[in-house]
Structures are given as structure tokens and as C-alpha cells.
Amino acid sequence: MKTKARKSISSIALASLVLTMVTACSGNGNAGKSDASASPSPASGSSPASGSAQPVEKADPFGKIDPPIEVTAVRAAAPLKFENGETIENNGWTKLYENELGIKIKYQWISDQFEQKMNVTMVSGNLPDLMPLTGGQFKRLAESGQLADLTEALDKYGSDTVKEIYKKDGGLGLQSATYDGKLLALPWLGSYTDTAPLLWIRTDWLKKLNLPEPKSMDDVLKIADAFVNQDPDGNGKKDTYGLAANKDLLTDLFGLDGFFNSYHAYPKIWIKDASGNIAYGSIQPEMKTALAKLQELYKSGIIDREFAVNNTDKVGEAANAGKLGLTYSVHWLPLYLQAGKNQDPNMEWKPYRLQSIDDQPAQPRAIYAINTYYAVRKGMAHPEAIVKLMNAAMRIWPEDKYPVSEIQVNGDVEKWKYRFVHNQNPTQNLDAYKRVNEAIEKNDESVLDPNTGEPNVYKNVKAYLGGDMNGWGYNGVFGSEGSQSIYAQYEKENAYKISEFMGSSTPAMTEKGVTLDKLELDTYTKIIMGEASVDTFDEFVANWKKLGGDEVTKEVAASVNK
Amino acid sequence: MNLRKRLRELPLHVMLLPGVVILFVYSYIPMVGITIAFQKFDPIKGLFGSEWTGTDNFRYVIQMPDIVQVLWNTVFIASMKIAAGLIVPIIVALLLNELKNQLVKRGVQTLIYLPHFLSWVILGGILIDILSPSQGIVAQLFKAMGLDPIFFLGSNQWFPFVIVLSDIWKEFGFGTIVFLAAITGINPSLYEAAIMDGASHWRQTWHVTLPGMMPIIVLMATLSLGNVLNAGFDQIFNLYGPVVYESGDILDTLIYRMGLIDAQFGVATAIGLLKSVVSTILISVSYYMAYRIANYRIF
Numbered sequence: 001m002k003t004k005a006r007k008s009i010s011s012i013a014l015a016s017l018v019l020t021m022v023t024a025c026s027g028n029g030n031a032g033k034s035d036a037s038a039s040p041s042p043a044s045g046s047s048p049a050s051g052s053a054q055p056v057e058k059a060d061p062f063g064k065i066d067p068p069i070e071v072t073a074v075r076a077a078a079p080l081k082f083e084n085g086e087t088i089e090n091n092g093w094t095k096l097y098e099n100e101l102g103i104k105i106k107y108q109w110i111s112d113q114f115e116q117k118m119n120v121t122m123v124s125g126n127l128p129d130l131m132p133l134t135g136g137q138f139k140r141l142a143e144s145g146q147l148a149d150l151t152e153a154l155d156k157y158g159s160d161t162v163k164e165i166y167k168k169d170g171g172l173g174l175q176s177a178t179y180d181g182k183l184l185a186l187p188w189l190g191s192y193t194d195t196a197p198l199l200w201i202r203t204d205w206l207k208k209l210n211l212p213e214p215k216s217m218d219d220v221l222k223i224a225d226a227f228v229n230q231d232p233d234g235n236g237k238k239d240t241y242g243l244a245a246n247k248d249l250l251t252d253l254f255g256l257d258g259f260f261n262s263y264h265a266y267p268k269i270w271i272k273d274a275s276g277n278i279a280y281g282s283i284q285p286e287m288k289t290a291l292a293k294l295q296e297l298y299k300s301g302i303i304d305r306e307f308a309v310n311n312t313d314k315v316g317e318a319a320n321a322g323k324l325g326l327t328y329s330v331h332w333l334p335l336y337l338q339a340g341k342n343q344d345p346n347m348e349w350k351p352y353r354l355q356s357i358d359d360q361p362a363q364p365r366a367i368y369a370i371n372t373y374y375a376v377r378k379g380m381a382h383p384e385a386i387v388k389l390m391n392a393a394m395r396i397w398p399e400d401k402y403p404v405s406e407i408q409v410n411g412d413v414e415k416w417k418y419r420f421v422h423n424q425n426p427t428q429n430l431d432a433y434k435r436v437n438e439a440i441e442k443n444d445e446s447v448l449d450p451n452t453g454e455p456n457v458y459k460n461v462k463a464y465l466g467g468d469m470n471g472w473g474y475n476g477v478f479g480s481e482g483s484q485s486i487y488a489q490y491e492k493e494n495a496y497k498i499s500e501f502m503g504s505s506t507p508a509m510t511e512k513g514v515t516l517d518k519l520e521l522d523t524y525t526k527i528i529m530g531e532a533s534v535d536t537f538d539e540f541v542a543n544w545k546k547l548g549g550d551e552v553t554k555e556v557a558a559s560v561n562k
Numbered sequence: 563m564n565l566r567k568r569l570r571e572l573p574l575h576v577m578l579l580p581g582v583v584i585l586f587v588y589s590y591i592p593m594v595g596i597t598i599a600f601q602k603f604d605p606i607k608g609l610f611g612s613e614w615t616g617t618d619n620f621r622y623v624i625q626m627p628d629i630v631q632v633l634w635n636t637v638f639i640a641s642m643k644i645a646a647g648l649i650v651p652i653i654v655a656l657l658l659n660e661l662k663n664q665l666v667k668r669g670v671q672t673l674i675y676l677p678h679f680l681s682w683v684i685l686g687g688i689l690i691d692i693l694s695p696s697q698g699i700v701a702q703l704f705k706a707m708g709l710d711p712i713f714f715l716g717s718n719q720w721f722p723f724v725i726v727l728s729d730i731w732k733e734f735g736f737g738t739i740v741f742l743a744a745i746t747g748i749n750p751s752l753y754e755a756a757i758m759d760g761a762s763h764w765r766q767t768w769h770v771t772l773p774g775m776m777p778i779i780v781l782m783a784t785l786s787l788g789n790v791l792n793a794g795f796d797q798i799f800n801l802y803g804p805v806v807y808e809s810g811d812i813l814d815t816l817i818y819r820m821g822l823i824d825a826q827f828g829v830a831t832a833i834g835l836l837k838s839v840v841s842t843i844l845i846s847v848s849y850y851m852a853y854r855i856a857n858y859r860i861f
Contacts, residue, residue, distance in 0.1 A: 123608055144604065239697075247803030308805035309690055309715040514820045515627055518811070521804035529716070529805065547627055 059384075061159035061391045065102035069382055072128040073105050073420060074121065076114035081413045092406035093418045096397070101388045105130070105420055127377045130386055130420070138177070138185055138373035147184040148376040153384040154183060159391040165189065168426050172368050176502045186390055190369030191426045192498060193487045197258030197364055199355065200333055202325040204348040205232035217262050217355040220326070224302045227325040242302035244327035246315045249524055253336060254315040256294070258328030261497070262354050262362045263290035267524075269365050269499035270556055278500055278557040281365075282520055283544055288537045289357075294528045308525055322347060328354075331429070331483035334476025341472045349476060351483045353490075363497035364490060370502070374421055389421040404450060429477075430491060432457055433484035440465070440480075506555035512548030519543060599831040619832035628811070635722070636812040639793040642726045644786045650730055651737035652779065656767060658738065659745050671742070674735030686800030689728055690715060715801060718809035725810065729797055740782065741775060748774035780858045787848045788841040813837065 080088065088110060097103045108128050111117040118137055121127065127146060141147050154162075166174050169189060177185040199214070201223060206213065209230050214220045224242030226232070233240055244254040250268055260267050266281030273279040281287075297303050304310070304318075318324050320340030327333070334341075334349060341347050356362035374390070376383045397407065408416050416422075425431065432454045439447040439458055448454040457478050464471030464479070477483050490496055505513065523540040526532035594609065599619055601612040623629060654674070661667040677685070693714045695701045701711035714720045752770045761769060795814035802810040817830045852858045 140604065144607065247805070249804070305696065306694055306713065306716065308803050309801070311803075314687075314690070510826060511622070514816065517819070518628065518804070518807055522807050525804045531805075 059156045061157050061162075061388065062100060062395065063388075064100065065382060065385065065388070068098065068102035068104060069385065070104045070106055071130055071380070071382070071385055072108050073130040074108050074114075074118065074128050075110050075132060075420065077110045077112040078417060080417055083410065083413050086418075088418065091418045092402065092415055093420075096392065096402055096407060097389065097420075101385075101392060103385050103388065129377050129380045130389075131375050131377070132420075133185065133373045133375055135370060135373065138375060141375065142179045142184045146378055148378045148380055148383040149182040149184065150186065150376060150383055150386065151181075151183040153387045154186070157384045157387040157391070159395065161394045162387075162390055162423065165394065165423060165425060169368050170498075172498075172502050173370060176368075176370060177373055185373035185375040186386060186421070186423075187370045188372040188374065188421075188423050189426050190371050191424075191429060192366040192368045192496065193427065193491055194331055194429055195252075195369060196366045196487065196490065196496060197255065197261065197328045197330060197354070198333075198351040198483055198486055199258055199353070200327050200329055200349050200351050202227075202232070202348060203350045204346050205325045208232055208234070214352060214355055217357045220262075220355050221297070221302075224297070224326050225300070228302050232325055233322055239323060241304045241318065241324050242326055243297060244315050244319070244324050244329075245303050245307040245528075246310050246312050247308050247525075248311065249521060251312050253312050253329045253333060254319070254327050256328060257365060258354050259294070260287065260290045261364055263287075263293070263357050264360065264362070265290045266365050266497055267520075269367065269497070270501040270560070271497065272500060278553065278560055280544075280549065280553060280556075283541045283549070288534060291524060291527045291537060292534045295530055295534060298528050299530055303528070308529060331477055331487065333483070335473035337476075338470075338473040341469060345469060350481060351476075351486055353486055361495060363495050365499065366496040367499045368502045372422070386421065389419075390423055393419050393421050394423055409450060427491065429484055430488050433478045433482065433488060436461055436478050437480050500560050501556045506552065506559060508548055508551040508555050512552060515547055516544060516549060516552070519547065596831065596835055598827055599835045601828055603827040603831070615828070619828045620836070622829055623833055623836070628816075631808065632811050632813055632816050635809060636791055636793045636814075639722050639725055639798075639810075639812065640790050642722070643729055643793065644789060646726060646730050647733060647737060648779070648783055648786065650734045652741055652775070654734060654738045655741035655745060655775075656771065658742060659771070671735070671738070675739065676735070677732040678736040680732070682796040682800045685728070685732065686797070689724075689801065693724065716803075716805050718806055721802070721806040721810045725794070725798060725801065728801075729794060737782075740778060744775045744778040745771060777858050780852045784845065784848045784852055788845045790844055791837045791840055 075088075082088075082091070086092075089105075089107065094105065097105060108121075108126075109117065115134060115137075118131070118133070122137065122141065127141075131141075133141065138147075166189075169192065173187040173189045174183060177183055177187050199220065201214070203213075205227060206223065209226050209232055211223055211226055212219070214223060227240055228238070228242045231238070231240070243259070245256055246254050249255065250257050257267065263286050265284060265286035267287060269281045270278055271281050271284075273284070294303065298305070304315075307315075310318075315324070315327075316336060319327070319337060320343065322340065322344050331351075333351075337347070337349060354362040354364055374386050376386050404410075406415065407418075408414075431449070435447050435449060435454055436458045439445055440462065445455070445458065448458055457474055460471040460474035461479050462471070464475040475482060479485075519540065523532070523536060527534055527536060597609060598612075600614060600616060602615050602618075603609075603612045607613075626632075658667055658670060661670070692698050693700055695711040695713045695716075698711075700714070704711045712720060714724045748771060752774070753766055756766045756770050791813060793812040793814070795812070795818070798810055798812055799815055799818065802815065813833060817833055820826050820830060
């Protein structure tokens with residue numbers, strides 16, 4: 001029901017490589033550092049959870065709590081580096097918290113098995129004042145009424161920057177943290193642009209077969225056909241695949257989401273139908289058309305006949321071994337394929353926009369992901385503390401008092417990680433792409449934001465341009481023709497199809513999820529393999545509704561429209 | 563029982579102690595958790611604070627649309643595994659027993675029980691490659707014989723049999739050890755007597771070896787009946803996909819997916835409890851039958 005990314009360990013490692021470049025500052029007005037990307041807020045049908053009717057009296061977002069307070073907290077022991085005798089309880093950020101905000105954080109525990117430990121803490125009933133929670137943990141604590149209402153605190157104390165960021169996703173992030181009209185946590189926003197599928201093609205094969213780059217969906221299908229039948233690897237054997245697919249069908253890597261999006265079908269996400277009602281993308285008529293096409297492709301051998309038993313890692317092996325030339329995958333595919341590039345230096349992958357089947361542009365689907373929910377224990381005297389900590393994280397502090405080398409980065413010691421609360425501009429990877437390319441054009445590193453992972457990306461892309469193959473993966477993501485360049489175009493055109501629903505499962509999803517998911521995957525796979533006729537789709541839709549889908553739809557609609 | 567006899571048995575009881583303690587700690591104390599099956603369990607409220615829902619979880623399981631099919635798959639695959647897992651090792655043990663060359667016998671034994679130590683994660687990957695209808699060895703053999711290759715892991719007709727066969731291949735060597743030990747324990751004078759009576763080689767096997775193995779065979783059969791709802795989670799999990807849900811989705815994989823989507827502790831516990839109850843009944847019945855028919859008792 002929710003889009004579940006099943007990733008192997010290696011893919012997670014790769015994904016986090018790109019995803020964890022947390023911006024320490026998403027340049028805002030009052031800091032005198034202008035943000036190059038004034039990205040338009042996506043149009044939103046929902047009103048943000050904050051911003052109530054009567055304006056509250058504004059308080060100073062960076063004011064000191066007087067007398068100073070000591071709060072308890074817990075945190076994950078991420079791999080942190082320290083220098084000059086600093087520790088997690090005594091560093092630039094703890095000083096800043098105490099001197100500027102009057103908040104001293106005392107950790108009940110710090111664990112590298114955060115989730116298990118937090119679950120135990122939740123059961124023990126000995127909750128700390130401030131908690132970084134996973135979606136599931138947040139939901140459980142919210143439902144059992146253990147969390148403080150932060151609505152007023154955010155309204156009154158939230159800085160402009162923080163409020164701005166919460167508007168960037170159309171208020172969906174805050175909405176996901178709202179229960180019964182109460183805001184119970186501050187979400188750390190992920191980037192929705194990074195969840196969108198792109199079309200990836202091996203351009204060295206294109207060149208070899210003298211094929212033009214794709215301009216339409218027909219071109220894409222022609223290319224896929226040629227990659228199977230015209231021996232692109234030149235070994236005289238018919239051992240290459242056209243379009244990649246794997247047994248879980250809808251995955252970040254080697255999935256079919258992008259293919260469906262080309263047909264204006266949006267499996268697994270919640271969209272608004274023609275009459276403006278919330279509807280489940282997987283049961284819309286556009287799916288049927290796309291499935292019929294996939295059935296055809298399977299029959300003609302363009303999709304691997306054995307996709308139904310191969311997981312993404314198996315497909316990845318085939319891609320790295322040079323057996324695959326066309327796939328729909330998210331932005332970090334080149335990092336995953338670096339191993340293949342090392343084996344075969346001629347291998348060249350390039351991302352393209354999704355082609356559309358008709359004259360309407362194809363929209364890539366996107367999902368708002370939330371990394372962490374920062375919540376406050378009910379009954380804590382100063383719930384505004386969490387808001388202030390977030391303000392501090394998103395502010396650019398004066399250099400003379402808090403030098404970058406103390407609170408952001410010093411060499412390879414990333415000090416922004418010492419913060420208790422993080423947030424990020426959802427467009428950080430796009431910003432990195434823009435600034436890295438500007439820096440390369442001007443040959444001037446000062447363009448880069450030193451508070452982020454940008455210098456590291458710059459180093460790698462620059463190395464690649466200088467002929468070092470080890471930077472190939474980074475170049476494929478952040479380079480001038482990398483995946484982020486296409487995300488940037490989509491962002492500019494506001495062309496994403498963003499799921500209307502976010503947050504954790506509704507009760508019916510929990511109850512019916514297994515059955516409905518099984519039905520869906522089972523039907524799709526059988527249709528593609530030709531074991532069931534395309535018309536089975538209609539039967540599936542009726543069954544889906546009957547077996548609880550209608551109930552789920554009602555709940556989702558209620559949660560979106562609340 | 564007089565005191566002296568008790569004292570003489572004391573060391574035996576002391577030796578039993580660690581086993582009893584482990585059983586108590588790991589099997590009896592966790593039984594408190596069975597209460598979860600009758601609750602809408604919430605870890606925060608804990609075992610005694612969660613809402614009691616009576617038999618709701620069981621009803622939910624029974625009402626799941628595909629539960630009948632999943633149960634059928636489980637029982638079907640598990641029964642085949644139990645039957646083949648008993649018969650194949652017995653036959654292999656008898657055959658190995660005929661080998662006079664000790665070196666060959668040991669070599670074969672070692673070879674066939676090695677796969678037991680490989681995990682299904684590894685074997686799953688190997689099996690997918692071997693059975694691949696385009697490049698796999700099996701497909702090449704089919705082609706050489708002029709047959710069309712079969713997509714074993716992608717067809718609901720074949721999937722359960724692939725599961726059973728590959729499981730037997732992995733485990734039969736390990737199962738053989740027990741029966742070989744049983745054969746070794748047969749009194750040689752019985753064979754001598756049989757030879758005196760003019761029993762052929764085959765007759766000796768039939769009248770001496772097999773009856774001598776009977777207690778162990780009955781014991782293994784009795785114990786394995788408890789597994790009628792265990793079709794082997796890790797094997798199937800590594801080999802199945804949506805295309806063979808119809809024939810390969812079993813109770814354990816279903817519970818696993820429930821856990822993936824949203825930990826429904828109550829429901830998972832309910833299914834687990836059902837499995838245990840069914841196993842207990844089956845073991846009790848088969849034990850009783852073994853006593854009545856073969857006059858064999860474990861205790």
C-alpha cells in the first residue's frame with residue numbers, strides 16, 4: 001500500500017551516500033547569503049497544518065529560555081568523528097544550545113541500535129523529554145497519547161526559515177505529523193525529487209547501433225527492441241535484455257514505475273482522479289493499457305523471460321556484467337553501476353526524461369519521505385525547546401562567534417552531525433548539482449557551500465572530468481548531464497506527480513495490506529507474463545475494492561482532507 | 563524407590579539439569595507471550611495493558627481471502643517434505659550399509675551431508691541460476707534431449723516440487739546419519755542367525771535390518787509430524803516471487819509480509835499459536851498410534 005522500498009544493504013549504503021548530504025544551511029534572506037534556487041512551492045490542495053486563523057503573538061525564535069533548562073533526550077550513535085577532545089555532550093553545538101537558547105541536553109542513552117533501544121524505552125514508559133522517532137514509533141506514541149502538542153510552539157517560536165521549509169512540500173510533512181488536529185512532532189523532511197524514476201539508457205550501445213536518442217515512447221521501445229535483437233555487445237550471442245524488470249516490479253532500481261508513468265499510470269501512489277477525489281493509482285484504467293504493452297514486450301522477449309524470479313540484486317549483476325541497456329531507476333543508479341564501469345570502461349549510462357505515450361507530458365511519480373520525527377514528551381514544561389533547536393539548525397550563525405570550523409565542517413570532521421535536531425531543504429541535491437556545475441564552469445570552488453557535501457561531490461566530478469573513472473558514478477548523478485539535471489528541469493516545470501498521501505499506514509492498510517499487495521503484484525505479474533489476459537485487470541480492480549480497498553480509500557481520503 | 567537407588571541416579575539428574583533450565587527459560591517463560599494472540603497488542607501499553615480482543619485475531623486470520631490457499635500450500639509442501647525426507651534417507655542408509663569399502667562409504671557420507679551446512683540464501687541464488695530456462699544447466703540438458711526448457715521457478719505447476727526436491731537434496735545426507743547409526747547398533751548375531759537359516763541378502767535386510775531400524779524410523783516419523791505446518795520459511799523466501807504466490811506462499815511467508823508492512827503482533831502470534839496447537843495434537847496422536855501399532859514408546 002505504502003511504497004515500500006526493498007533495498008539490499010549495498011543499495012541502502014549507496015542511497016544514503018547521496019541522501020545524507022544534509023545541508024547545514026539552506027540559505028535564507030536574513031543571512032545575506034542568497035539561495036540560487038528559488039524553487040517554486042509545488043501547488044498544494046491541502047492547507048498546511050500550521051498557520052491557524054488567529055495570529056499568535058510572535059516570540060523571538062532564537063530567544064534564550066530563562067532560567068536555562070536541562071532536558072533529557074536519546075540519540076542514535078551515528079559514526080561521529082571528534083577532534084580537540086570534544087564529545088557528543090561537549091562541542092560547538094552544545095555550547096551554542098546553552099549560550100544562545102538556554103537548553104542543556106542530557107542524553108539518557110546513545111545507541112547504535114537506536115530503533116530496538118527506542119522500542120524498549122517506549123515499553124518501559126520512561127520516555128525522555130525529546131525524542132527522534134521513526135514513522136512507526138511516532139505513530140504508536142501519538143496514538144497512545146504520549147506526545148505534547150507543538151502546534152502553538154511552532155507558530156509562536158518557529159523561525160521564518162523553518163516555516164518556509166515546511167511550506168516547500170505543500171505542508172504535507174507537517175500534515176503527516178498531525179493527529180486529531182494537533183501537531184505532535186517536527187518532521188525532518190526528505191527530498192521528494194530524489195524518489196522519481198528516470199529512463200536510463202546505455203549510450204555506448206546507442207552509438208554502436210547508430211540509434212538516435214529517444215524523442216518518444218515509440219523510440220524507447222525501438223531502442224529496447226534493438227538492444228535485444230541487434231547484438232549491442234557484439235559477442236554474436238543473443239544474451240542482452242531490453243527493458244529491465246525484477247520480481248518485485250515496482251522498485252527504486254530496475255523497477256517499472258517510470259514505464260507506467262509514461263502511460264500516465266501511477267501504481268502504488270495516491271492521486272486525485274478526474275473528479276478530484278482521492279484514488280489509488282494502481283487500479284486506474286491507464287494501468288491496463290500499460291500492462292497490455294508490457295505483456296507484448298514480454299512475449300517478444302524484450303523483457304527478460306525470467307524476471308519473475310530475479311530480485312534487484314540479480315538484475316544489478318546483469319547490468320554490471322553488461323547484459324542490460326535500458327532501465328527505469330532513481331537518480332543514484334550510476335553509483336550502483338560504478339562496479340560495472342570499472343570492469344568495462346566503455347560502459348556509458350545516461351539518464352533521460354520519461355517519454356510520454358501521447359501528447360501529454362509524462363510526469364514522474366514522487367513521494368515525500370520523512371527521515372525522522374522529533375517529538376516531545378507530554379507534560380514537558382517547555383515544548384518550544386524542540387522548535388528552538390530546529391531554528392538553530394536551520395540558521396546561519398555569525399562567523400565570528402560560531403565559526404564554520406566549530407559547528408559545521410572542519411576538514412573531514414563533520415560537526416553539523418553533532419546537532420540533536422536536523423532538517424534540510426528538500427532540494428539539497430538539486431542545489432548541489434547547480435552549485436557544483438557552476439563551480440566547474442567558473443573553475444571556482446568558492447561557489448560551493450562548505451557546510452554541505454558539495455565539496456566532496458565537486459572533487460569527484462572534477463576528478464572524472466580529469467579522466468579519473470572513480471568519479472564516474474558521482475558525475476552520473478551530479479554532472480552536467482547527470483540525473484539531478486533532469487530532476488532540476490522537472491522541478492522547474494513543476495512536473496512531478498506527487499503522492500497525495502504520506503505518513504504511516506491507516507488502520508485498514510495495516511489490516512488489508514498483505515492481501516491487497518499480494519493481489520496486486522500477483523495480477524500484474526501474471527498479466528505481464530501472459531498467464532492471465534489483460535482483462536483480468538478489471539476483475540482485479542473489483543476484487544481490490546471488495547477485499548478492503550474501498551475501506552482504505554475512505555481512510556486515505558479522510559486523512560488527506562482533514 | 564529406595565534412597566540408595568536414588569543416590570545412584572543423582573548424577574544422571576544433574577546431567578539433565580542444564581537441559582531442563584534451558585527448556586524452562588527459552589520455552590516455558592516465553593509462553594506468557596501467548597496472551598498477545600488475544601490482544602490488540604501495543605508494545606507501549608505492554609502485555610497487561612493492551613486491549614483484549616478475545617478471538618478477533620483468529621477470526622481475522624480465518625477470514626483472510628487467501629488463507630485457504632496458503633494453508634493448502636503449507637500442508638502440501640510440508641507433507642511431501644516429511645514423506646520424502648523420511649523415505650530417501652532410509653533407502654540411502656540401507657544402500658550405504660551395503661558398501662564394504664569404508665573409505666568410499668565415508669567419502670559418500672561426507673559429500674551428501676555437506677549441503678546441510680549451506681544457507682538457503684546462497685543455495686537460492688545458485689538454484690535460480692541452475693534452473694534458469696535460458697542459461698541454466700538443466701535447460702541445456704533439456705535442449706540436448708530435444709525438449710523445451712521448463713521455467714521451474716516461474717510456474718505454479720512446478721514450484722512446489724522444486725521446493726521439495728531441492729530441500730531433499732540439501733537435507734537427505736544429514737538425515738541418513740541417524741539411520742546409519744541405527745543400523746550400526748543392530749546385534750550382529752541376528753545376522754548370523756539369519757544366515758544360518760539360509761536368508762538371502764535381501765531377506766536379511768527385510769527381516770533383520772529394517773525391524774532393527776524400526777524404533778528410530780517411528781521416532782523420526784513421530785517427531786516430523788509436528789512439522790506439518792512448517793514448509794520451510796527461508797528456502798521459500800529465497801526462491802519465491804509474486805508469480806508463484808499461488809502455489810508457494812505459505813503461512814510463514816505470509817506472516818513475514820504482515821510484519822514487513824506493519825507489525826501485526828497479535829495476528830502473527832495467533833497464527834503461531836494455531837501452528838503449535840495443531841503440531842501438539844498431531845504429535846500426541848502419532849505417539850499414541852506408534853504405541854498401539856508398533857508398541858514403541860519414547861518415554
